[in-house]
Each structure stands twice: as C-alpha cells, then as structure tokens.
Amino acid sequence: MNKNPRNISYIISIILHAILIVVFAFINFSTGLGEEEYVTIGFGSGISAGTSGPPGQDIGTLQQQPKQEPLKKDEQQKVELPKARTYDEENVITKTDKKNQKDLAKEKIRSLNNNQQKSGGTENSGQGIGGFGFELDFGGKGIRKIYSYILPEYPEGVSKEIDVKLKFTILPDGTVGKIFPLIKADARLEMAAINSLRQWRFEPLPPNAKQVEQTAIITFPYRLQ
Amino acid sequence: MDLLSIFLKGGWVMYFILLCSIIAVAVVIEKFIVLRKAKINVPAFLIKIRTLLKKKDIEGAINFCMQERTPVSNIVRKGLRKFRFGHQRVVEAIESAGRQEIGKLEKGLSTLATISGIAPLLGFLGTVTGMINAFMKIQELQGSVSPADLAGGIWEALITTAFGLIVGIPALAFYNYFVNAINKLVMDIELITNDIIDVLDDTSKHGSTEEDEEEINL
Numbered sequence: 001m002n003k004n005p006r007n008i009s010y011i012i013s014i015i016l017h018a019i020l021i022v023v024f025a026f027i028n029f030s031t032g033l034g035e036e037e038y039v040t041i042g043f044g045s046g047i048s049a050g051t052s053g054p055p056g057q058d059i060g061t062l063q064q065q066p067k068q069e070p071l072k073k074d075e076q077q078k079v080e081l082p083k084a085r086t087y088d089e090e091n092v093i094t095k096t097d098k099k100n101q102k103d104l105a106k107e108k109i110r111s112l113n114n115n116q117q118k119s120g121g122t123e124n125s126g127q128g129i130g131g132f133g134f135e136l137d138f139g140g141k142g143i144r145k146i147y148s149y150i151l152p153e154y155p156e157g158v159s160k161e162i163d164v165k166l167k168f169t170i171l172p173d174g175t176v177g178k179i180f181p182l183i184k185a186d187a188r189l190e191m192a193a194i195n196s197l198r199q200w201r202f203e204p205l206p207p208n209a210k211q212v213e214q215t216a217i218i219t220f221p222y223r224l225q
Numbered sequence: 226m227d228l229l230s231i232f233l234k235g236g237w238v239m240y241f242i243l244l245c246s247i248i249a250v251a252v253v254i255e256k257f258i259v260l261r262k263a264k265i266n267v268p269a270f271l272i273k274i275r276t277l278l279k280k281k282d283i284e285g286a287i288n289f290c291m292q293e294r295t296p297v298s299n300i301v302r303k304g305l306r307k308f309r310f311g312h313q314r315v316v317e318a319i320e321s322a323g324r325q326e327i328g329k330l331e332k333g334l335s336t337l338a339t340i341s342g343i344a345p346l347l348g349f350l351g352t353v354t355g356m357i358n359a360f361m362k363i364q365e366l367q368g369s370v371s372p373a374d375l376a377g378g379i380w381e382a383l384i385t386t387a388f389g390l391i392v393g394i395p396a397l398a399f400y401n402y403f404v405n406a407i408n409k410l411v412m413d414i415e416l417i418t419n420d421i422i423d424v425l426d427d428t429s430k431h432g433s434t435e436e437d438e439e440e441i442n443l
Contacts, residue, residue, distance in 0.1 A: 009254035013247050024228035207226060 028210070144170055144214060145203040152196040152220055155188045162186060164193040164220045172211040174204040182217065193220045235384040238351030242344055242385065246392045249340045252333040253399045260406050263330060265295045267413050271420055274301065278424045283308050296326035297414050301421055308425065315425060319418045326414070330407050334400060341396035348389020355382025 152164075162185040169177035179194050197218065205211060232239060270293070277286040283305055290302035304319035359378025363370050 005255045005258040006251075009258065010247075010251040012254050013251035016250060017243065017247050021229060021232075024232055027228040028226065 144174075144216075147174065147201040147203060149200045150196045152189075152192040154222060155192050158186060158188050159224060160186050160189065160222065161224050162189060162222055164189050164222065165217065166190075166193060166197060166220070167215065167217050168197060169213040169215050170202050171213055172205045174202040176200050176202075177213055189220075189222050231384060232388070234381045235351055235388060236355065236381075238347055238354070238385045239388060241347050242351075242388050242392055245340045245344045245347065245396075249337060249344075249392060249396045249399075252337045252340075253396075255333060256337075256399075256403050259330065260403070260410070262294075263296050263410055265293070265297050265413065265417075267417060270297065271417060274421060275424055278421070278428050281428055296330060296410070297417050300326055300414060300418060304418065304421065304425075308429075312422075312426060312429070316422060319422065323414060323418065327407070327411055330410065334403055334407070337396055337400045337403070341393050341400055344393035344396060345386070345389045348386040348393075351385025351389070352382045355379075355385065358382075 163183065164185060165182040166179055167182050168179040171177045176198055179197055181190050181194070184190075235242075273289060274286055277289060287302055287305050290298040290305065292298075300319055300322040303322035304315045307314040307318040356379070359375070359382060362378065363375065366374075
C-alpha cells in the first residue's frame with residue numbers, strides 16, 4: 001500500500017521536471033532594459049552631416065546633450081535666414097544646392113509614448129560636431145543608437161516647403177521595418193524620405209533583451225533656398 | 226536567452242539541485258496521496274464504531290475497520306483484535322499500532338526537511354565555486370577586464386543560489402505544512418482511540434453484568 005504512492009510520485013515528479021525543462025527552453029529571460037515599444041533615438045556626434053556613420057561607432061546619446069538646449073531657438077531662427085552662413089544652411093534639404101542634398105535637415109525625432117510625453121516629455125536640441133543641428137522631442141524610456149543614416153535628397157520638380165513626418169518601427173536587428181507617413185503632403189517628398197529612412201541602421205537589441213519592434217517618429221523638414 | 230541555457234550556465238551544482246528538486250516533488254506528491262488517504266471523518270467514524278461496540282459486535286467493528294483502510298481504522302482494528310485479552314492488552318496494542326502508523330505518516334518528512342536545508346546550501350556552494358572561477362579568470366587576464374566580464378561571471382555564479390532557493394523555499398513550506406497536517410491527524414487518532422478504549426471499557430463492564438444477569442435469569 002505504501003510502495004505504490006511512492007513509485008507513482010517519483011514517476012510524476014520526473015515527468016514534471018522533464019516538462020519544466022522543456023518549458024525552460026522556450027521561456028526567454030529578458031533583463032527588461034532597452035525594450036520599450038517607443039524609443040528615442042540617440043544621435044551621434046562626430047559624424048559629418050549627410051554621411052553614413054561607420055557601423056558600430058560609439059555614438060553619443062540624448063543624455064549627453066541636454067546642456068545644449070538653449071541653442072534650439074537660435075537654430076530655428078537661423079533656418080529661416082538663408083543668407084546667413086550658418087550650420088543650419090547645411091542642415092536644410094534644399095532644392096538649389098543639389099550637391100549638398102545629403103546634408104541633414106533639421107531632424108525632429110520623438111517617441112510615440114504620448115502619456116509620457118505629456119507628463120515627462122522633454123525637448124532636446126543639440127549640435128553635432130559635424131555641423132548639423134537637430135531637435136529631439138522624446139518621451140520614451142529606451143534609446144536606440146543610430147549606426148548609419150542617409151538623408152533624403154530633394155526630388156526634382158518639387159517646390160514645396162513641408163515637413164514630412166514618418167512613423168517607423170525599428171526591428172530587433174536594427175533595421176527599419178514598417179514606415180507609415182503621418183502627414184499626407186507630397187508623394188514625391190514622402191517617397192524620398194521613406195527611401196532614405198529605409199536604409200537607416202540602428203543599434204541591434206542586446207540578445208538577452210525582449211526582441212520587440214520599437215516605434216519612433218521622425219520629421220524631415222524640406223526647405224527651399 | 227532562454228531559461229534552459231541560463232540553467233546550464235550554473236554548472237555541475239545545478240544537477241544536484243535538480244536531483245533535490247525531483248526528490249522533494251516526489252515526497253510532496255507522496256505525502257499528499259498518503260495524507261489524503263489517511264483523512265477521516267472523525268464524528269462519522271466514531272458514531273459507527275460506537276454503535277457496533279455497544280451492540281458488542283466486535284467482529285462487525287473489525288470488519289468495518291478493514292473496510293475503512295485508514296491509519297486510524299488500522300489502529301482501532303489492532304486494538305479490537307486484543308479485546309478478549311483484556312483492557313491492558315488493548316491499550317498496548319493501540320499504542321504500538323499508533324506509533325507504527327505515525328511512523329508511516331512521517332516517512333519522507335525528514336528527506337523533505339533535509340532538502341529544504343541542503344538545496345540553498347548547494348546553491349551557495351555553486352555561487353562560491355563560480356565566484357572563485359570568475360576571479361581566477363580575472364587574475365589570468367591580468368586585471369584587464371571590463372565591468373561586463375566581471376558581471377558575467379558573477380551572475381552566472383548567482384544562478385545556483387537562485388535555483389537552490391527556488392527548490393529550498395517550497396520544500397520548507399511543504400515540510401511545515403505536512404508536519405502540521407500530521408499533528409492534526411495524530412490528535413484525531415488520539416481522540417478516536419481514547420473514545421474507543423472508553424467505549425470498550427463500558428461495553429466489557431456492561432457486557433459482564435449483562436452476562437451475569439443472563440446467567441441469573443437462566
């Protein structure tokens with residue numbers, strides 16, 4: 001009478017542990033870092049505007065740049081003054097200066113996390129050593145560094161000054177996934193922005209983090225000169 | 226990174242912890258089965274057996290105990306078998322049967338207690354050996370290690386402690402639960418056996434008087 005329950009219990013125990021081991025093989029353990037759905041994008045300093053940064057280059061992140069916030073207003077004013085030879089001339093996607101079309105426009109990147117944006121969202125602006133200014137408006141917690149980016153060229157036959165706002169997902173391997181235009185404006189400008197954005201490369205997620213697609217919003221302001 | 230590869234990073238100690246876990250779970254399941262079988266409805270059992278004993282139907286009471294197949298009924302049955310040898314023998318038989326049954330119930334509990342103590346200690350052993358390995362590697366690298374290397378060695382070492390505690394904590398909880406449950410059962414056994422001894426006393430006294438009366442009547 002006493003032997004039976006013992007044998008049965010040992011068999012059940014071994015089966016339970018075998019099942020547990022199989023389940024363990026399928027449970028991914030993540031550290032919970034850098035896996036937020038909405039992310040801010042860390043821009044690098046030391047990359048000359050319009051060129052792709054070398055892959056794997058150590059890029060500064062937002063946290064390193066908040067001190068430059070006061071520059072924001074100046075930069076915005078300078079954008080409107082085409083005669084002035086400022087950094088921002090190079091930062092605007094111009095129709096006339098086609099050789100420098102790759103130069104970075106003022107980039108606005110912000111996360112989609114609206115709740116956080118309302119409460120704790122901040123705006124950052126900064127200036128890379130390469131001579132481009134950018135503006136970041138973020139509310140997300142996670143940060144994905146940019147390894148390489150190509151700026152859109154101003155398509156021929158278009159003379160519009162609009163902001164192309166794109167929402168895009170960053171895949172776990174660092175490539176750009178789905179891209180959705182948020183403001184419908186000009187199809188050609190939009191296509192140019194989408195085509196360039198598609199070639200951007202971000203820092204891949206660490207292997208122990210949850211492999212999720214992250215969402216961000218970027219604005220390409222097209223300006224005529 | 227899946228949990229299985231994390232588990233395997235713990236090294237050889239993890240296999241001992243796994244073995245502890247298998248034994249602990251087996252003991253827990255066995256105890257649940259045994260205690261479930263040992264559970265008895267005390268008032269119902271007492272009413273039934275009292276009725277039989279008052280009728281002086283010792284054989285009927287023994288048969289009823291055979292049907293019940295619980296530790297309490299086993300004890301009572303063994304006591305009733307000695308009814309004809311007198312009150313003292315019945316008490317002795319019940320006491321010895323009680324000790325036997327309690328021994329059966331408590332079987333495996335010491336294993337559970339040992340595992341609840343040993344599993345965390347095995348975990349600590351794994352952590353200490355892991356730490357020794359990690360620091361030996363750091364020394365081999367002449368101290369040119371990044372914090373990431375250091376953290377890597379340390380978290381791998383700490384896994385064994387985590388798993389040791391994962392096995393040890395439930396084992397301790399179940400041990401206490403079973404000790405409590407068995408104590409309760411022992412109290413039930415005492416209650417029933419005392420009651421039955423009293424009833425048997427009464428029956429034998431009444432029985433003898435009735436027999437005398439019958440003899441007189443005859």
